[in-house]
Structures are given as structure tokens and as C-alpha cells.
Amino acid sequence: MRKNRGSVRVVGASMMVALVVAGAGACSSDKKKDDAAPAAASAAATSKGPEAFSAAGYRGLKPGITKDAALAGGTLETAPVSLLDGCTDFSYKGGPAPDKVRMDAEAATEAKFKDLNGKADAAAAKQPGAVPTLPPNASAADSANIAAQAAGSAQNSAADAKLMADAAQSSVDMLTARETRNKAFATSGRVSFATSGLRELVAPADARTAEGIGVGSTADAVQAAYGSKGLVKDKYGSFTLPVEGQPGWTYEFTVTDAKVTGLTLANRTLKCTA
Structure with missing residues (x-):
């Protein structure tokens, strides 16, 4: 949804745009083709809107993906930013560098x-x-x-x-x-791996679920969006929501002063160390 499916779609759109521009290029200069392709690709990406944070895949990451596969996808920085609890955490591309x-x-x-x-x-x-x-x-x-x-x-x-x-x-x-x-990593988000693969996907502060819920949303909005889907509220006012079709996985909405301050997809049953 207290760590590229959209990228794949964008790449596909970019390839289509490049082919269209290449066809038109027979009647125009090479410079016009070079200028038109990025602009058209950007317009195609914008028309799709921002990628939803969900278990179906966020920046190419989803339940079951291994650490090696995730790193090979280019979505993450390659240097770990935390080894706490035996898990290995990484920043999204462009995120904070390791703090020694x-x-x-x-x-x-x-x-x-x-x-x-x-x-x-x-x-x-x-x-x-x-x-x-x-x-x-x-x-x-x-x-x-x-x-x-x-x-x-x-x-x-x-x-x-x-x-x-x-x-x-x-x-x-x-x-x-x-x-x-x-x-x-409250603003940038992070991704955590257990020995068997992805364990925790912490959303960046600007990420939103398909229902538009993210950091800054009200507790009432969370209740309205997921109250009929198995949403559970704890004694601290935060929420968990089971992920349909993904046993062990839950969405976690951390709530402070009646507003969402954190959004995570996690499987806490996975062990960080063997």
C-alpha cells in the first residue's frame, strides 16, 4: 500500500511513444524526434496518475520477492541502511544513505x-x-x-x-x-527483508492506497475506506487490515492524533534470521 509495477507500465508506454515518434520522424528532423519522445513519455506517465501503494506491487516490490530480485530491479539503493533485529533494510532509489x-x-x-x-x-x-x-x-x-x-x-x-x-x-x-x-525513514520510506524475502514495505510519505489513504488521512477516512473489509483498531488508535489473498500480510496504518502518520505493508510472521 511503530520497505515497479508502475515503472513497468511507464516503460511500456514509453516504448509505444518511441515507436510513434520514430514513425513520424521520417518526415521530421532527428532533433524533433529526440525532443518529442521524452515529452510524450512524460505525458503518458502523468495521465496514469501516481502508482497506488498495494500488495499487488509497489515500485516492483510485492510479497514473495527476494532481496536479490528486488535489488536487481533497480528500485532500491544497494547499501543496507539498517540491520536491526536481524533484518536487512534498504532505502528506495534516491533515499537516505547509510548512517554509520x-x-x-x-x-x-x-x-x-x-x-x-x-x-x-x-x-x-x-x-x-x-x-x-x-x-x-x-x-x-x-x-x-x-x-x-x-x-x-x-x-x-x-x-x-x-x-x-x-x-x-x-x-x-x-x-x-x-x-x-x-x-x-518516515518521509522517504524503506524496505525490509527477512531470510525468505520481503518482510516489510514502508510507504514514502506521499504514497497513497488505491482508496486514497496515506500519511495525513484521518482515522475516520481509514474507517470509511476499510471498515467493512476486516479493519481492526488497536488500543492506541492505529489500524491493521488483512491483505486478501496474502496470508500473514497486513496493511498497518499508524495513527497519531486521529491522523495517519505511517503506512506499512508487512508480514510479521517472517523471521529476520535463520
């Missing part, structure tokens, strides 16, 4: 997230034994031993509690990293 500072920060945040959460999971899986009860006839040595066990258990609990807190903070940091990346 942001990408390095993403890598560091993700590495810390994986390390801390791995340790937290391991700690949670442990089932420490209870500190034994001191028997009535316990010796001083027995008392000292049990006291040491109790102290060790308390220290372990404190360490685990800190680990859990650090892991939780790392999760917040990952969310912040994703938001920072998303804001960097």
Missing part, C-alpha cells in the same frame, strides 16, 4: 539486549534449593554454615534482580532504537 553512527548504535544496543536477556533467561531457569533449617541441636559450625548459605542466597537474589532490571532496560533501549530508525 546510527547503525553502529543499533548494533551495540542489540548486542547488549541479546547478552542481558540470555543471562536473565538462564537465571530464571535456575531453581535454587531452599536454605536448610537450623536443627535444635545444631553446633556453632552448623549455624555458621547455614548462615553462609543464607547470605549467599540473598546475594544471588540481589544479583538476579539487578540482572532482570538491566535486561528490562535493554528491551526499552531496543524499542528506542527501532523508533529512531523509523523516524529516519
Whole structure:
């Protein structure tokens, strides 16, 4: 529709125009042919209107396309602009160049997230034994031993509690990293690939669905256009819409202050890493 079908149509129109101009060229100069062809091709493209953002294909990209096929099509810049979450993201042609500072920060945040959460999971899986009860006839040595066990258990609990807190903070940091990346491409859009192919197609700010919905549209307009087609509203006021004929794929309308601020076609079931 918090990444060329139209291009193919334009190319086809351009070829037809070129043939017409070539035929007329027998009676005119080469300069007139050179001038007429681009102008006629431009007029043909304009008459078709802007390409709709949809699962049927946007700039030659649609569900099922692989990363290699997408890059070969010339729609995308070839250098990744994000590797966050294990996916590989690219800009549309002419979009923002890779930001090394942001990408390095993403890598560091993700590495810390994986390390801390791995340790937290391991700690949670442990089932420490209870500190034994001191028997009535316990010796001083027995008392000292049990006291040491109790102290060790308390220290372990404190360490685990800190680990859990650090892991939780790392999760917040990952969310912040994703938001920072998303804001960097809010205007230009981006395209994200999992191991099996296209996973997320984020629309540029000027893109519109066939029904005319895009960034700046009202929540009421989204409801009116898709309310009878399975539109689901979440607790934050944003919407999702299942893509007919494409299991797992949904349109996502991010809404802020009752207006659409983001438009995405995504399949969140696809894994970014093997």
C-alpha cells in the first residue's frame, strides 16, 4: 500500500511513444524526434496518475520477492541502511544513505539486549534449593554454615534482580532504537527483508492506497475506506487490515492524533534470521 509495477507500465508506454515518434520522424528532423519522445513519455506517465501503494506491487516490490530480485530491479539503493533485529533494510532509489553512527548504535544496543536477556533467561531457569533449617541441636559450625548459605542466597537474589532490571532496560533501549530508525525513514520510506524475502514495505510519505489513504488521512477516512473489509483498531488508535489473498500480510496504518502518520505493508510472521 511503530520497505515497479508502475515503472513497468511507464516503460511500456514509453516504448509505444518511441515507436510513434520514430514513425513520424521520417518526415521530421532527428532533433524533433529526440525532443518529442521524452515529452510524450512524460505525458503518458502523468495521465496514469501516481502508482497506488498495494500488495499487488509497489515500485516492483510485492510479497514473495527476494532481496536479490528486488535489488536487481533497480528500485532500491544497494547499501543496507539498517540491520536491526536481524533484518536487512534498504532505502528506495534516491533515499537516505547509510548512517554509520546510527547503525553502529543499533548494533551495540542489540548486542547488549541479546547478552542481558540470555543471562536473565538462564537465571530464571535456575531453581535454587531452599536454605536448610537450623536443627535444635545444631553446633556453632552448623549455624555458621547455614548462615553462609543464607547470605549467599540473598546475594544471588540481589544479583538476579539487578540482572532482570538491566535486561528490562535493554528491551526499552531496543524499542528506542527501532523508533529512531523509523523516524529516519518516515518521509522517504524503506524496505525490509527477512531470510525468505520481503518482510516489510514502508510507504514514502506521499504514497497513497488505491482508496486514497496515506500519511495525513484521518482515522475516520481509514474507517470509511476499510471498515467493512476486516479493519481492526488497536488500543492506541492505529489500524491493521488483512491483505486478501496474502496470508500473514497486513496493511498497518499508524495513527497519531486521529491522523495517519505511517503506512506499512508487512508480514510479521517472517523471521529476520535463520
